[in-house]
Amino acid sequence: MSTFMQLTINGAGSGAVFALLALGFVIIYRASGAVNFAHGSLVLVAGYITVRAQESMGITVAAILGVLGAGVLAVIIERVLVARTRGGDPIALVLLTIGVDVVIVEEVARRLGSSAPFVRVPWANEVIHVGQITVLKGQIVALCFGLVIIAVLFALFRFTGWGLAMRAQAEHREAAALMGVRNTQVTAAAWLIAGVLAGIAVLFLATPDFAGGGVSRATHSLVLVAFPAAIIGGLDSTNGAVIGGFIVGLTGAYSQQYVSFEFARVAVYLVMLAVLVVRPSGLFGTKEVQRV
């Protein structure tokens, strides 16, 4: 039982991080109609800036720089490239972001060489004992931090003018524009937020507690595990992204313990396939209606 509790807490911790990434996918999808395959490169860039700056400036400043860097990069990608293909079909946008991703990842990997430096967060490599349960401090911090950010984001969607504008735009782009919603600003802001979320996520992803690897190509492919989170929940549902994130985190934790370490990565994808067979638009996604 104590193993199970331990797994649940650790799984929820990584689930919160995946939820942040999945929320980024959903926010961008609602704003631009594109699945951002360049999300992994945003994470990688934020991680790279952080590990390069942490020696001289300390981790706090470095982390802020990394998070802002990812946000700015996301806005640049949107303004310079994605906005040019507005009205283009979603597949073209996916391909575009794949192209961007290839270039950025290759450049960061070239700069890193064979090194994979950790983000040196103060809570790394520490455990907390609660009764019989031993949990990693990093996972607790990730869980609390993730939940706070998710709460703030949902408050943003619910109570601010930008949140209202974004929901209106996702509902019907032209109608929202006629009501005075500035599409360009709303979309750019959405990419900014998604980039910032990616930047925050790497502060947990590239620590020894999470997957045991520093900033490297492996970090980039960890982000691919957040894809199933967004798909399980439904690409256009923010609630779904959070739930999907936790499903992915818990599935990973349980299957790592009860089946095998290698199987854990596949298990997440198998869950996604099972969900897709039953509900092709995810658990909470809007079903596409075809009009002839």
Added chain:
Amino acid sequence: MALALPLYVSEVWLRVFEYAMVGAVAAIGLTLLSGHCGQLSLGTPFFMLVGGTAYAALAADAEAGSDLVGIGLPPVIAIVGAVVVSSLAGLAFAPVAGRVSGIYLAVATLSLVFLGLYLGQRFTEFTGGAATGRPAPPFTIFGFSLTTREPELTVLGVPFGAQERMWYLFLILVIGGIFLALGAVRSRPGRSWRAVRDNPASAAAMGVNVARARATAFAVSAGYAGLAGVMMVLWFGLLKADENEFQGSWSIAAAISLLAIVIIGGLGSVWGAVLGAAFVFGLPLALRLLVPSVPLLASITEGSGGFTPSVITAFAYGSLIVLVVIFEPGGLAAIGRRITARFGR
């Protein structure tokens, strides 16, 4: 010209072209699926692994003292078997491939890459595992090997070694693949795929079974991928499971480079896929050969953090994807059509 090339070109350069042909076959299948049926797939490397593994297991002789599976069929039958097995694997994915469309499918097929990684390392009696791999059974017809130098042969004073022979084998496979694909595009299946791509609802109203058309396109592209997998194994002379999901012959990087071929060539264009493969698969190997003789290349590839041929290629095709999507959604095929339209008559 292609027939006489081995008489003039050295072995190392033949290998470059042969590798591009491997990419071409896989990309033809993918361009049918993505360009004509509108389904995006990142799962191609998985079916390549399935095809390569099936060929190795079917064609290898069972050896005492080794736990590798070997059935010992003639290689020609083994190739056909490999294509059938990978098509069936594609068909088995039908519950997902038939129902799920576009972007959702792209992410769903990502799961196949992870599945391939897991299965490849788990079932070492088929794949040989990630550490050592297993040797590729040579391809022989009536005792004449097309992938090794046995028996010896000299044509017009040029010794025909393994690479020269493999050139002709690959050429036959690629040309066969091209003509089958062109046939499919022009006839009934191609028309039903395009109808589903353009509007699933109206396709259904016209009597096309949408789920079946999508599943068929997926199975066909899986079959092409399987053949490409066999060629990959023959080219390396080795079948080996990947160590991780982000680099290797069956990895996400391979999936993305195949997608890059299809986009750069022009979605849906069979000849574009061949050209794109020459660029994306051929360039890194060609650059590697050029490095020692071109001083500029030698200086920038040196040391850690250097611009290695694979880095240069990734930069080139990554930015080409972006440029193609923004400026010329038809890819190389559309550029080619425009040039022939201008000078053609």
